[in-house]
Amino acid sequence: MNETATDSQEKPQLVQAFPVKEGDFASAGSVSIAVKKMLKDVGLDHQLLRRAAIATFEAEMNLVMYGGGGEIRLLMSPHTLRMEIQDQGPGIPDLDLAMTEGWSTATPEMREMGFGAGMGLPNIKRNCDRLNIQTEVSHGTTVEFELDII
Amino acid sequence: MVSPTIREIIPILNARVLCCQEKLDTPIKQAFGSDLMSDVLAFSPEGTLLLTGLTNVQVVRTSEISGICGVIFVRGKQPDEKVIELAKQFELPLLSTDLPMFDSCGLLYQLGLKGFSG
Numbered sequence: 001m002n003e004t005a006t007d008s009q010e011k012p013q014l015v016q017a018f019p020v021k022e023g024d025f026a027s028a029g030s031v032s033i034a035v036k037k038m039l040k041d042v043g044l045d046h047q048l049l050r051r052a053a054i055a056t057f058e059a060e061m062n063l064v065m066y067g068g069g070g071e072i073r074l075l076m077s078p079h080t081l082r083m084e085i086q087d088q089g090p091g092i093p094d095l096d097l098a099m100t101e102g103w104s105t106a107t108p109e110m111r112e113m114g115f116g117a118g119m120g121l122p123n124i125k126r127n128c129d130r131l132n133i134q135t136e137v138s139h140g141t142t143v144e145f146e147l148d149i150i
Numbered sequence: 151m152v153s154p155t156i157r158e159i160i161p162i163l164n165a166r167v168l169c170c171q172e173k174l175d176t177p178i179k180q181a182f183g184s185d186l187m188s189d190v191l192a193f194s195p196e197g198t199l200l201l202t203g204l205t206n207v208q209v210v211r212t213s214e215i216s217g218i219c220g221v222i223f224v225r226g227k228q229p230d231e232k233v234i235e236l237a238k239q240f241e242l243p244l245l246s247t248d249l250p251m252f253d254s255c256g257l258l259y260q261l262g263l264k265g266f267s268g
Binding site: 025026028029030032033036046047050053054057058112113114115116117118119120122123126 | 185186187188189190191192196202204206207208209211212214215216217
């Protein structure tokens with residue numbers, strides 16, 4: 001199917017892709033801070049960029065802690081901010097459980113860093129307008145979420 | 151509601167300022183005490199003062215993401231220089247008090263500061 005001009009304008013375009021390393025607690029969170037700064041620089045509403053930053057930060061921590069590293073992609077259209085977070089990690093065996101607040105498979109090291117409270121995916125959901133998670137055990141997970149720009 | 155500044159709570163907690171002296175006149179909208187950064191992200195609105203016993207670099211990054219106005223390290227905890235340097239980059243005031251978490255929160259509550267439950 002051909003895209004109309006409007007479709008093409010509306011489809012979020014890639015702004016930047018950021019690699020994230022496994023277990024790199026020293027720089028974990030830096031991508032989200034860079035994303036927040038980029039969104040601030042383009043003049044996005046303060047609350048919107050805060051929600052986007054929190055959701056991205058949670059996803060970034062998941063990549064560092066569980067996903068074996070991966071990539072975060074920032075995409076934008078005039079009305080939509082879209083984040084795509086992809087890993088080739090172990091996948092999530094039970095997504096419903098993973099979406100439950102307080103459910104966690106964190107290691108003691110992760111908890112020592114202040115994470116692993118089982119708030120990651122629920123907090124992403126809370127801070128975005130649309131969330132889609134594709135996961136397959138042994139093949140990895142893709143988390144995509146969007147926020148409406150108003 | 152009372153909105154004390156960070157400077158105003160220094161004598162109450164007998165706190166030491168570790169960095170960003172120039173940001174001490176920021177009004178504190180509310181406060182949150184936690185060692186869990188995941189919960190800070192979930193429950194701390196913009197302009198919250200964070201009290202924590204955790205001193206690693208993730209406290210600073212979480213604060214930057216969440217819009218925390220300042221961090222008080224309780225129980226005499228002292229972050230290392232790398233943490234302080236990162237906080238300076240984000241203009242995030244860091245303070246340290248010898249008081250434990252419960253006592254610190256109690257004193258600030260008495261002053262009129264509230265948590266996210268209002």
